[in-house]
Amino acid sequence: xxxxxxxxxxxxxxxxxxxxxxxxxxxxxxxxxxxxxxxxxxxxxxxxxxxxxxxxxxxxxxxxxxxxxxxxxxxxxxxxxxxxxxxxxxxxxxxxxxxxxxxxxxxxxxxxxxxxxxxxxxxxxxxxxxxxxxxxxxxxxxxxxxxxxxxxxxxxxxxxxxxxxxxxxxxxxxxxxxxxxxxxxxxxxxxxxxxxxxxxxxxxxxxxxxxxxxxxxxxxxxxxxxxxxxxxxxxxxxxxxxxxxxxxxxxxxxxxxxxxxxxxxxxxxxxxxxxxxxxxxxxxxxxxxxxxxxxxxxxxxxxxxxxxxxxxxxxxxxxxxxxxxxxxxxxxxxxxxxxxxxxxxxxxxxxxxxxxxxxxxxxxxxxxxxxxxxxxxxxxxxxxxxxxxxxxxxxxxxxxxxxxxxxxxxxxxxxxxxxxxxxxxxxxxxxxxxxxxxxxxxxxxxxxxxxxxxxxxxxxxxxxxxxxxxxxxxxxxxxxxxxxxxxxxxxxxxxxxxxxxxxxxxxxxxxxxxxxxxxxxxxxxxxxxxxxxxxxxxxxxxxxxxxxxxxxxxxxxxxxxxxxxxxxxxxxxxxxxxxxxxxxxxxxxxxxxxxxxxxxxxxxxxxxxxxxxxxxxxxxxxxxxxxxxxxxxxxxxxxxxxxxxxxxxxxxxxxxxxxxxxxxxxxxxx
Numbered sequence: 001x002x003x004x005x006x007x008x009x010x011x012x013x014x015x016x017x018x019x020x021x022x023x024x025x026x027x028x029x030x031x032x033x034x035x036x037x038x039x040x041x042x043x044x045x046x047x048x049x050x051x052x053x054x055x056x057x058x059x060x061x062x063x064x065x066x067x068x069x070x071x072x073x074x075x076x077x078x079x080x081x082x083x084x085x086x087x088x089x090x091x092x093x094x095x096x097x098x099x100x101x102x103x104x105x106x107x108x109x110x111x112x113x114x115x116x117x118x119x120x121x122x123x124x125x126x127x128x129x130x131x132x133x134x135x136x137x138x139x140x141x142x143x144x145x146x147x148x149x150x151x152x153x154x155x156x157x158x159x160x161x162x163x164x165x166x167x168x169x170x171x172x173x174x175x176x177x178x179x180x181x182x183x184x185x186x187x188x189x190x191x192x193x194x195x196x197x198x199x200x201x202x203x204x205x206x207x208x209x210x211x212x213x214x215x216x217x218x219x220x221x222x223x224x225x226x227x228x229x230x231x232x233x234x235x236x237x238x239x240x241x242x243x244x245x246x247x248x249x250x251x252x253x254x255x256x257x258x259x260x261x262x263x264x265x266x267x268x269x270x271x272x273x274x275x276x277x278x279x280x281x282x283x284x285x286x287x288x289x290x291x292x293x294x295x296x297x298x299x300x301x302x303x304x305x306x307x308x309x310x311x312x313x314x315x316x317x318x319x320x321x322x323x324x325x326x327x328x329x330x331x332x333x334x335x336x337x338x339x340x341x342x343x344x345x346x347x348x349x350x351x352x353x354x355x356x357x358x359x360x361x362x363x364x365x366x367x368x369x370x371x372x373x374x375x376x377x378x379x380x381x382x383x384x385x386x387x388x389x390x391x392x393x394x395x396x397x398x399x400x401x402x403x404x405x406x407x408x409x410x411x412x413x414x415x416x417x418x419x420x421x422x423x424x425x426x427x428x429x430x431x432x433x434x435x436x437x438x439x440x441x442x443x444x445x446x447x448x449x450x451x452x453x454x455x456x457x458x459x460x461x462x463x464x465x466x467x468x469x470x471x472x473x474x475x476x477x478x479x480x481x482x483x484x485x486x487x488x489x490x491x492x493x494x495x496x497x498x499x500x501x502x503x504x505x506x507x508x509x510x511x512x513x514x515x516x517x518x519x520x521x522x523x524x525x526x527x528x529x530x531x532x533x534x535x536x537x538x539x540x541x542x543x544x545x546x547x548x549x550x551x552x553x554x555x556x557x558x559x560x561x562x563x564x565x566x567x568x569x570x571x572x573x574x575x576x577x578x579x580x581x582x583x584x585x586x587x588x589x590x591x592x593x594x595x596x597x598x599x600x601x602x603x604x605x606x607x608x609x610x611x612x613x614x615x616x617x618x619x620x621x622x623x624x625x626x627x628x629x630x631x632x633x634x635x636x637x638x639x640x641x642x643x644x645x646x647x648x649x650x651x652x653x654x655x656x657x658x659x660x661x662x663x664x665x666x667x668x669x670x
Contacts, residue, residue: 073501432458
């Protein structure tokens, strides 16, 4: 019998034990010293054996059935102990899967080459993507980079003017770049557990429905903004929308222009003076050209320019006696000189400010605090810094607040930063009233709760994302702040460590409906639970979503591959899965097929031929069975399928002019 070993029973280690036990495996743990109380109640009930001692010592490891340890999760808080333990276990058992807590990427890569069957993660970095994406609002659930292909999981609450409303069925949204994951009608409560295949292909899309789907980022940006129904009845709506958008942009620009900070007042005055001088230059050129008929426009332009540069007395001594000019033109000429002198003074002030700013630029490199639509990160430890990097990659304005006065300012020179001593004052400086989101990720749960409550009071409209440590606190805080997104980083990280323990490569995670969704990579091998299955059977039998398929390592990866492909050794498959889906794949626990197809009639012999091909390809049944069925209509195909398989086959047969009905336990779905 195989065992799974957990070295280090801190908060992360305890959650790894619980996650492993959910797979129904035997779990052994090593802890150097028993704590007064476990953070997870009744942890002893999850353990098949507990050994007290130093996990890096061979004498301790030899107390285990070391030859039967399938995987070791080495998650102590001391990185040196983790590496030493990994090397010792590899010397005792060359086959054990090693999953190590470590932050040294380069060193881990070298160790992986030397030790083999080795993977390392830093638990504080793993959920950073989930925190960052949660702050972007409800639209973006996840953003994954899988082998250079950027994938998005999006949530859309269908507006009244969206072009999807013109579709006949929900299934029409699916294409080679996009796949539906979930559909919830307006007013219905979302399911508590994630089920990727709970939507009806022939459901009608209604306004305010919530649809969650996965697509490539390229396709997302290609279609972004195309949210309008193209029917004529909506033309007025589209025009009104764009007119409103333009008016909003103009008013916003004017408002921002007049709300500049004190340091920018000189620049604003210079702009206004510049416009006035330009206007006077045009007026003066026209007036002098009209008053002196023999003068060219160029000469009149030079006269006006000389007056603006303060040459009033020099000009009229040579150009024209001052008494010969009309009084209104004398007054206008004087106004030109005064205005020009003032403008030159403003230019001098602006240049002086620029020179002084450049002189002290070395001491003031930090960007200014954003005014609006920014994300505030409170707590800039390792997790906070990683979240800031993720948001900056997405071109999001970020403001950091840290209460750690020991931290070096050079660590955060590229983002606006507030060093806070008083929480209330720091939040006021952060322009919290106009912030789009606030992420609270300090190491102190009490500070996180206090900050969250203050934020909710100051700006109840902003998206609030909170870090917690502890299952009880997470549940209770969810009741106190129902609109907030609450993420325990170690709970999410434990699921990644657990999934990796079964030999899978976890490429990314996201939090959705208070559960973790993992992007998991499988290399198909002989005797694998995925070997020989259609991609449709993997998807609907194990409750996962295949998103990338690669036939051979030298081939191009295929996004959202056809479900009629059969997996063979050497193929690569990346799926979106919950921990329950990974558990089902590990155990080979396929859901039973319960649906059949009753084929009523075909319009022609060509339809029969096309139907035989479609049945064999989509249902995966033998060609002989498909041929016998189509040659003896009406008949029930003697081959069970999953619901979505049967519905897809029904649709394909309908395109070939073949009438059919999907049935389950004698209950037809036409």
